[in-house]
Amino acid sequence: MPASMAAVRLPGDSTVEHVRVDVPTPGPGQVLLRMRASGICGSDIRAIYREHLGHGAEAYQGVVAGHEPCGDVVALGPGVATLEVGQGVAVYHITGCGSCAECRIGYPIGCTSSTRAAHGWQRDGGHAEYLLAEAVSCLPLPDGVTHVDGALVTCGFGTAYEGLLRAGVSGRDRLLVTGLGPVGLAAAMLGRHLGASTVIGLEPHPDRAAMARDLDLVDVVVTDPADLADAVGDATGGRGCEVSLDCSGNAGARVAALTHTAARGRCVMVGEGGRIDFAVSDLLIHKQVALHGSWVTSLGHMAELLDLLARWGEHPERIVTHRFSLAEAEDAYAVAAAGASGKVVITWDDA
Incomplete structure (x- = not known):
């Protein structure tokens, strides 16, 4: 040594x-x-x-x-x-x-x-x-x-997995991910494995949007936030996504995640930093949305994710x-x- x-x-x-x-x-x-x-x-x-x-x-x-x-x-x-x-x-x-x-x-x-x-x-x-x-x-x-898989699980993928677990993502759900940086890409990848029937991503940076498409991690990628309402509406029959996950920490993206969460849906925020201002009655109370904060993951869930990756071959x-x-x-x-x-x-x- x-x-x-x-x-x-x-x-x-x-x-x-x-x-x-x-x-x-x-x-x-x-x-x-x-x-x-x-x-x-x-x-x-x-x-x-x-x-x-x-x-x-x-x-x-x-x-x-x-x-x-x-x-x-x-x-x-x-x-x-x-x-x-x-x-x-x-x-x-x-x-x-x-x-x-x-x-x-x-x-x-x-x-x-x-x-x-x-x-x-x-x-x-x-x-x-x-x-x-x-x-x-x-x-x-x-x-x-x-080893590279393991390094990614220690924070980014663990964070995404914990957020998805907090929302209880399953085959009943359509998933919106706002921000397709490394954590957002992880959320899209793992959300598919957990059964999300449709994955929609919002990512304004063209290179990251292209990567999500090329890796087949999302069904729909939206680069202009102004187009998100039509994309979610078309994919969900106007209902909204049962689960949304903000991985950006951007105030506008956080509001978009809440806005496009279906009535009685679940919205999880994992992106760090910043602030948010939104119409509480319109986006949260009247829609009866469950809003969660989620921070990294647990030792048990990290071990569980490592095992699942081996079983999935992911x-x-x-x-x-x-x-x-x-x-x-x-x-x-x-x-x-x-x-x-x-x-x-x-x-x-x-x-």
């Missing part, structure tokens, strides 16, 4: 800093992973790369970047009996206290303790050659699920458009920040 390793930090102002840091040693209950794939998330761009928010769950503490890690176990700390050296694992990227109400039900993302720490935000993340992780946060990759890495080495991290972040690509991933070897 080398004494030091290459790593990337994000000092803000749309810059990337290459550093060398010590390779950590796993303590009790911990494992050391050799990184194989580490994704770049929209939250990294919005809250760290461009400008440090510096508060709450998104308070960046100057650590190694990257909260979508997947790698191979290379060393076990004392007391770890659930994993083996050489095993590929995806890492649930938040370490909780383990005893608060949210942690007890498997949602460390909502941990209320001051000790809560997320990889890439408050503890070192996956944009390095090695990663120190808690064994309890490491989920083995099923046969057929790649690969999240289908939405990856750009792969970079760690040495090319500056280019990787610039591409992700441009907002025109599919998923951008830093990879090692043949991940």
Whole structure:
């Protein structure tokens, strides 16, 4: 094992800093992973790369970047009996206290303790050659699920899956996805597998709209919001979609999702940031719509999704458009920040 390793930090102002840091040693209950794939998330761009928010769950503490890690176990700390050296694992990227109400039900993302720490935000993340992780946060990759698949599940696909579960998507439902960036593409892909009879996407960027069409993830793609009413009306006989999922964080797209949710339908918002203003009586109360907020996913649902991907023979890495080495991290972040690509991933070897 080398004494030091290459790593990337994000000092803000749309810059990337290459550093060398010590390779950590796993303590009790911990494992050391050799990184194989580490994704770049929209939250990294919005809250760290461009400008440090510096508060709450998104308070960046100057650590190694990257909260979508997947790698191979290379060393076990004392007391770890659930994993083996050489095993590929995806890492649930938040370490909780383990005893608060949210942690007890498997949602460390909502941990209320001051000790809560997320990889890439408050503890070192996956944009390095090695990663120190808690064994309890490491989920083995099923046969057929790649390291890149696993990295995408740790945040974006997990977030989409949780939102779809919150809405109870099934074959009875037509699904509207507003925003076809990486999380929206994930929602469309998984929504089909969960049985949505029709998937409609709203995405104004032509490259992302074209990608959704080319991958056959949606039945109808709308690029002009002014055309959405006709598209949803034609697809649903004027009723609206039983389920809508906003993955954009854009105020107009959020209102569009609510507007085109059918009476007694379910609208879920997973896109971070921003604000929204809408006519509560018209869009929510009188239509009796259930409006949900959904934040990442649980350990249990993340494990469930990994298993389902293996059973379905599905690969999240289908939405990856750009792969970079760690040495090319500056280019990787610039591409992700441009907002025109599919998923951008830093990879090692043949991940």
